[in-house]
Amino acid sequence: MALSDLRPVERNEEGIAAVLGILKQRFGERFQTGQAIREQHAHTTTYLPTQPPDGVAFPESTAEVQEIVRACAAHRVPVIAFGVGSSLEGHVNAPGGGISVDTSRMNRILAVNAEDLDCTVEPGVTREELNTYLRDTGLFFPIDPGANASLGGMAATRASGTNAVRYGTMREAVLSLTAVMADGEAVTTGKRAKKSAAGYDLTRLIVGSEGTLGIITALTLRLQGIPQAISGGVCPFPTLEAASQAVIATIQMGIPVARIELVNALQMRAMKTYSKLDFPESPCLFVEFHGSDAGVAEQAETFGMIAEENGGGPFLWTSVAEERSKLWKARHDAYWASLTLRPGAKGLSTDVCVPISRLAECVAETEADIAEMGLIAPIVGHAGDGNFHTLCLMDPDDPAEIAKVETFVARLNERAIRMDGTCTGEHGIGQGKAGFMRAEHGHGVDVMRQIKQALDPLGILNPGKTLPA
Amino acid sequence: MALSDLRPVERNEEGIAAVLGILKQRFGERFQTGQAIREQHAHTTTYLPTQPPDGVAFPESTAEVQEIVRACAAHRVPVIAFGVGSSLEGHVNAPGGGISVDTSRMNRILAVNAEDLDCTVEPGVTREELNTYLRDTGLFFPIDPGANASLGGMAATRASGTNAVRYGTMREAVLSLTAVMADGEAVTTGKRAKKSAAGYDLTRLIVGSEGTLGIITALTLRLQGIPQAISGGVCPFPTLEAASQAVIATIQMGIPVARIELVNALQMRAMKTYSKLDFPESPCLFVEFHGSDAGVAEQAETFGMIAEENGGGPFLWTSVAEERSKLWKARHDAYWASLTLRPGAKGLSTDVCVPISRLAECVAETEADIAEMGLIAPIVGHAGDGNFHTLCLMDPDDPAEIAKVETFVARLNERAIRMDGTCTGEHGIGQGKAGFMRAEHGHGVDVMRQIKQALDPLGILNPGKTLPA
Structure with a gap:
């Protein structure tokens, strides 16, 4: 993907002017057009340029979102849904201007049905807010993408994270939803x-x-019972291949591992310094088990044996909450730890996902590519799903370096697709990866376009995203 | 649903004649037009009338299915995919005639990727064939709808069955698929x-x-590791409510139960006689646990305590394979056992699914309705999913009785939808339930129709099904 591949969207100045007038009158203070707020609503955490919307609306109900969409449809003006802005691929940019629909005031938890293990929320509720609310129910919402993202945004991007290996992704977690369609x-x-x-x-x-295809205004989500016990730990391996084989054996034996994260040697070095933990500087697996007291001990012991059979160990594990938290804090801080490897650099995260049988090969080829290209790019992965991220540390003001990283990313995405994988396991396509859709989906892109055309014939919903030009 | 609600589809005699000529020439013996074979390909296991296609093609590859669909598209002739014909809602009927595409010769297992726990198969492979093939790999395909259905048909109808509570439905089991679209x-x-x-x-x-929307010609399916140990048993309860509360508590505690089946007293009576087992004639739960030796024992013991707390018991369980098989054979023979309650009658199976918090209420209201209407209709349910079936035993030649059963089914479906449930948990809509789509989905039906129109503008793919008139 090169910046030049970003799909341009033509501005409809007349329509935008009309809608700005309508929404200002209708929503008053809940419709903002100041430059700072507009830029904040197009901010991306990649190097993609900021493309601000013309105004930001703060609706408080499905009916208000309908009003906004109807006004935009009448004047053919783009509508871009906005959660908290933690997406990585330019999802909230407004390449043709238009209206950002900020769902932060739609933040009510509408129902918790404890007996059914589900709840219904508005899209602006964040995952941490939901889990705080659920604390006394014995239930939790398991999808954890790291960021404290909004649940609407997580659904819209099919997010997942560290414990998808056990609890699935937003694909499995969303039981139903309400969406305002383009009409x-x-x-x-x-x-x-x-x-x-x-x-x-x-x-x-x-x-x-x-x-x-639609703007999500409510979601019914599956919840999980908080496990009686949790155990977890870290296990070093001599090579990435050995660690990957241990992952495969763990999954294949049906051990219901809740998290199994692969961290490469460079990333371990960064985490060791940043988190002040006595980590080995070799590839490691971070694992966690959920179950009964006896169950999690059994799972940890079985995993320890698998690790040993694959040349890994010692596997140090604990059921003590404080010790586990320290480990997982280090894992969650991997992003910040990585940045210390090159002070002043910005990070670009990749997101390929391959069948786990190809994980070791894909990571190894990628490490070789990183070395050959002279990049600094540590690797962490949701190994149980075959999903891994490289964080490319680069100077965002150096066009040559950007070009080099773009070449690296393209090679990585093509490698994953060649290995029967995907260019994005959990971050989504947005603008940044639209250029890889054809390679991954072939004729499927045309089918998607037929659906888009049928459901949004005017093309007003988040134009310039997901589908390639 | 009344028979009069079945969507008529106009016959395109000229187009059909043209396609019959084309396919006869192209496929020779692999294209059949005899009356017996045509009727067999429209046969339904309900009281719905048989509406035979004009010809049955037996393609052997995706390319051949493409040829058939292209010929039918050119002449605007219906194309109806056919697996083994075990669907219950008239899915394979041909109300406007046309061509049945029998996938039974597309029965190759294309790949088993043991390390990735997946396999790729042609649509005509049945679930039993797949599991026989997998026997030596340590893996199995978990979705079990009872019938030895084709995997293509199971995907097309989003089938599930007794162990969906643990392993999910075809929604979760299909990783990807190849389909021939209407063009x-x-x-x-x-x-x-x-x-x-x-x-x-x-x-x-x-x-x-x-x-x-398309004819499935290949599927990549998730597989599961065969559990090290299995335990299971039967537990009687004084009332349906008590049994349902035990189900809720089991799910909420996160016990990874593999099957948890509710059987009402009338059904138990039928099974007791038919399967010659010493069953109590009260509502029962049939349960099964998968895991390690220690794990399945722990799960069974915990379940026993939950049952006791809810007034149930004694819970008799075993890890001995032969004893378990006998129990589950009795459960699987429930359909045949039911038929003995009224010799000569035909059975019509209902399929509602509600949130489990409403299961006891929905079953109790339904039992009361059965009593009030004087029907004979035992109940079995996949209680962990909130899904249950009543088998209405009726004389298919008595219009008054059919009308009564139709009234019962309509009330049941509306009851489930009112309780935030669905008219079909796993059997699908086909012709038989199209009349309930609007009540269940509201405006969603229009969105579905937009998609159908976009992907099949000529309306040649299985016309008269899924969407209401």
Whole structure:
């Protein structure tokens, strides 16, 4: 992907002017057009340029989102849904201007059905807010992408994170949702039954559609029981291959591991210094087990044996909450630790996901590529899913370096696709990866375009995203 | 649903004649037009009338399915995909005639990737064939709808069954698929990575679309490791409410129960006689646990305590394979056992699914309705999912009785939808339930219709199904 590949979207100045007038009058202080707030709503955590919307609306209900979308539809003006802005691929940019729909005031938890292990929330609720609210129920929401993202945004990008290996991704976690479609009609995609064979799966169609098919205004989410016990630890391995083989054996034996994270040697070095922990500087697996007291001990012991059989160890594990927290804090701080490897640099995160049988090969080829290209790019991965990130540390003001990183990213994405994988396991396509959609999906891109055309014939929902030019 | 609600589809005699000529010439013996074979390909296991296609093609590859669809598209002739014909809602009927595409010769297992716990198969492979093939790999395919259905048909109807509570449904089990779309183009919906955030979820869109959006010609399926140990047993309860509370507590405590089946007193009576087992004639839960030796014993003991706390018991369980098999054979024979309650009658199976908090209420109201209407209709349910079936035993030649059963089914479906549930947990919509789509999905039906129109503008793929008139 080169910056030049970003899909341009033509500005409809007349329509935008009309909508600005309508929304200002209708929403008053809840419609903002100041430059700072507009830029903040297009801010991306990559090197992608900021493309601000023309105004930011703060609706408080599905009905208000419908009003905004109807005004924009009437004047053919883009509408871009906004959660907290933690997406990585330019999802909230406004290449043709238009209206950012900030869902932060739609932050009510509408229902918790403890007996059914589900809850219904507005899209602006963040995952941490939800888990704080649930604390006394014995339940938790398991999807953890790291950032304290909004649940609407997480659904829109099909997010996941460290414990997807056990609890799945937003694809599995969203039971149904309400979305405002491009014509302003609201649709609720399903009931609260755990399964249904009634018609097309509109829930899964809208999850991951990045605001290009509808704007999510409510979500019913599956919850999990807080496990009775948790054990976890860190295990070093002589090589990435050995660590990957241990992951495969763990999954294949059906050990219900809750997290199994691969960290390469460079990343371990950065974490060791940053988090002041006595880590070995070799590839490691961070693992966690959820279950009964006896169950988590059994799981940890079985994993220890698997690690040893694959040349790894010692596997140091604990059920003590404080010790576990320290370990996982170090893992979660990996991003900040990485940045210390090159002070002043900005990080660009990649996100490929491959079948786990190809994980070691894919990581090894990528490490070789990093060395050959002279990049500084530590690696952490959700190994149980075959998903890993490299954080490319680069000078965002050096075009030659950007070009080099772009070449690296393109080679990495193509490598993953060649290995029967995907260019994005959890970050989404947005603007940044649209250039890889054809390589990954072939004719599927045309089918997606037919759907987009049918559901958003005017092309007003988050234009310039997800689908390639 | 009344028979009069079945969507008529106009016959295109000229087009059909043209396609019959083309396919006869192209496929020779692999294209059949005899009456018996045509009727067999429209046979349904309900009281729905048989509506035979005009010809049955037996393609052997995706390319051949493309040829058939292209010929039918050119002449605007319906194409109906056919697996083994075990669907219950008239999915394979041909209300406007046309061509049945029998996938039984597409029965190769294309790849088993043991390290990745997945396999790729053609759609005509049945679930039992796959599991026989996998026997030596330590893996199995967990979705078990009872019938030895084809995997293509199971995906098309989003099937599930007794162990969906642990392993999910076809929604979760299909990693990606290849489908021939209405224009004859083939699309592969994803790679083999366990997760992806790349674009619209075409896999989940086609799973459950009942052959109305595309014809599945290959599937990549998730497999599971065969558990080290299995334990299971039967536990009686004084009331359905007590049994349902035990189910809720089991799920909420996070016990990874593999099956948890509710059987009402009438069904137990039938099974007791039919299967010659010493069953109590009260509501029972049939349960099964998968895990390590220690794990399954712990799960069974914990479940026993939960049952006792809810007034149930004694819970008799075993890890001995032969004894378990006898129990589950009795459960699987429930359909045949039921038929003995009224010799000569035909059974019509209902399929509602509600949030488990409403399960006891929904079953109790349904039992009361059965009593009030004087029907004979035992109940079995996949209680962990909130899904249950009543088998209405009726004389298919008595219009008054059919009308009464139709009233009962309509009340049941509306009850489930009112309780935030669905009219079909796993059997699908087909023809039989299309009349309930609007009540369940509201405006969602229009969105589905927009998608159908975009992907099949000529309406040739399985017309008269899934969407209401």
